[in-house]
Amino acid sequence: MIDSVFDQNYLRDPHQVYAHLRQRSPVARTATSQAVKVWLITRFEDVRAAMTDPRISKAFADHPEVFKANELEGGDSRGAAAVAPDNMLFSDPPDHARLRRIVVKAFTAGRIRALRPRIEQISASLLDALPPDEFDLLKDYAVPLPAMVIGVLLGVPEPDWPRMIRLSSTTIEGSARDPKAVLAAAEETLAYLTDLCAAKRADPADDLISAMVHVHDEDGRISDVELVSTSWLLLVAGHETTVHLIGNGMRALLGHPDQLARLRAAAGLLPDAIEEFLRYDGPISTATFRYTTEPVTIGGVDIPAGQLILVSLLSANRDAGQYDDPDRFDITRKPAQHVAFGHGIHYCLGAPLARVEGEIAFRQLLERFPALELAVPADRLAWREGMLMHGLTALPVRTRPATDG
Numbered sequence: 514m515i516d517s518v519f520d521q522n523y524l525r526d527p528h529q530v531y532a533h534l535r536q537r538s539p540v541a542r543t544a545t546s547q548a549v550k551v552w553l554i555t556r557f558e559d560v561r562a563a564m565t566d567p568r569i570s571k572a573f574a575d576h577p578e579v580f581k582a583n584e585l586e587g588g589d590s591r592g593a594a595a596v597a598p599d600n601m602l603f604s605d606p607p608d609h610a611r612l613r614r615i616v617v618k619a620f621t622a623g624r625i626r627a628l629r630p631r632i633e634q635i636s637a638s639l640l641d642a643l644p645p646d647e648f649d650l651l652k653d654y655a656v657p658l659p660a661m662v663i664g665v666l667l668g669v670p671e672p673d674w675p676r677m678i679r680l681s682s683t684t685i686e687g688s689a690r691d692p693k694a695v696l697a698a699a700e701e702t703l704a705y706l707t708d709l710c711a712a713k714r715a716d717p718a719d720d721l722i723s724a725m726v727h728v729h730d731e732d733g734r735i736s737d738v739e740l741v742s743t744s745w746l747l748l749v750a751g752h753e754t755t756v757h758l759i760g761n762g763m764r765a766l767l768g769h770p771d772q773l774a775r776l777r778a779a780a781g782l783l784p785d786a787i788e789e790f791l792r793y794d795g796p797i798s799t800a801t802f803r804y805t806t807e808p809v810t811i812g813g814v815d816i817p818a819g820q821l822i823l824v825s826l827l828s829a830n831r832d833a834g835q836y837d838d839p840d841r842f843d844i845t846r847k848p849a850q851h852v853a854f855g856h857g858i859h860y861c862l863g864a865p866l867a868r869v870e871g872e873i874a875f876r877q878l879l880e881r882f883p884a885l886e887l888a889v890p891a892d893r894l895a896w897r898e899g900m901l902m903h904g905l906t907a908l909p910v911r912t913r914p915a916t917d918g
């Protein structure tokens with residue numbers, strides 16, 4: 514019998530569970546909430562070592578038996594990777610480099626720069642539509658903003674955005690409790706994107722999918738299936754993550770009025786503050802599954818071949834071996850080496866866009882609401898279920914005008 518550390522205690526306070534593991538069992542044998550056996554790695558240096566070890570693979574497409582072999586009774590290890598495995602996130606070299614290159618060529622710094630005014634406009638229109646006194650900063654702002662930005666980036670027609678938001682949320686959210694819903698959503702998204710890629714080929718526009726189709730036609734080294742799977746990855750990887758950068762960062766600020774005041778007084782601190790939001794409560798708890806292709810030793814623990822590995826980014830970012838007083842939230846800390854965007858060859862491809870979105874979101878929120886505060890006691894805020902994402906279920910806030918009393 515292997516207990517899961519992803520239990521009610523984890524849901525209440527993941528940091529406490531991770532602090533305990535880092536101290537007592539930094540490479541722990543445990544199970545996911547879906548009864549799949551894993552090795553959970555929680556210390557900063559071990560996490561980085563596992564993420565760069567060539568004997569630890571992410572390519573599951575040809576090895577579904579690795580998942581099966583690690584299921585406990587009644588366990589269900591199927592995830593979205595089962596439906597859309599043909600992209601960089603679920604590949605090893607040399608396929609990984611081939612699949613990543615096509616996006617790198619199309620997702621240029623110029624494309625991100627050009628998106629900036631659109632993001633500012635979308636953010637401002639969401640803020641304009643908010644109720645005047647109280648709202649859920651997640652549902653009413655942090656969820657739609659990145660979804661709409663991904664819609665613009667990929668070239669998804671605006672009438673399809675609500676459907677896209679629903680599918681992407683189910684793919685990620687459902688992974689906590691309902692594997693069937695995840696598969697159904699991933700399949701529907703793939704079918705939708707297959708049609709969209711065909712439409713972009715027939716009638717290219719100024720968007721990322723059209724640019725990828727162009728590179729694909731020139732390069733000819735990535736298949737149509739891989740192209741669709743890559744578009745799917747961009748859609749799901751770029752949405753929920755950015756939602757929780759905004760939500761978790763805002764929760765940290767509202768819970769630390771001294772830090773909020775410092776940021777309001779010196780807007781130039783914002784880029785550093787965003788890195789601290791990512792370190793202190795990053796959007797991803799454990800990175801996506803990996804597995805050992807050979808026996809490895811991590812943090813002094815021998816792990817046989819064919820085992821599933823989870824690395825905790827949330828935990829690594831609070832490792833006292835890496836940061837002074839890691840549980841202190843300090844927007845001037847400059848945490849250059851956090852792993853919120855991952856590490857090694859799978860380092861987040863969308864990090865520059867996520868940073869731009871974060872910068873615009875926080876700047877506009879703080880400017881628009883000079884006296885924003887939590888509308889519920891902080892201990893009423895709840896973390897969502899699941900071990901992939903680390904984000905809140907809701908973030909109710911009140912907007913008291915600064916002139917109020």
Ligand code: HEM
Binds near residue numbers: 751858862
């Ligand atoms: C704050 C927001 C974000 C965070 C915290 C984040 C985090 C991550 C992490 C941790 C990984 C590596 C996962 C692993 O190794 O298992 C990753 C990969 C990836 N991310 Fe992000 N991400 C964010 C936003 C975005 C955005 C906006 C996009 C695109 C529009 C994006 C696209 C990708 C892609 C394509 C990969 C796969 C890279 C590869 O396998 O080579 N991400 N991200």
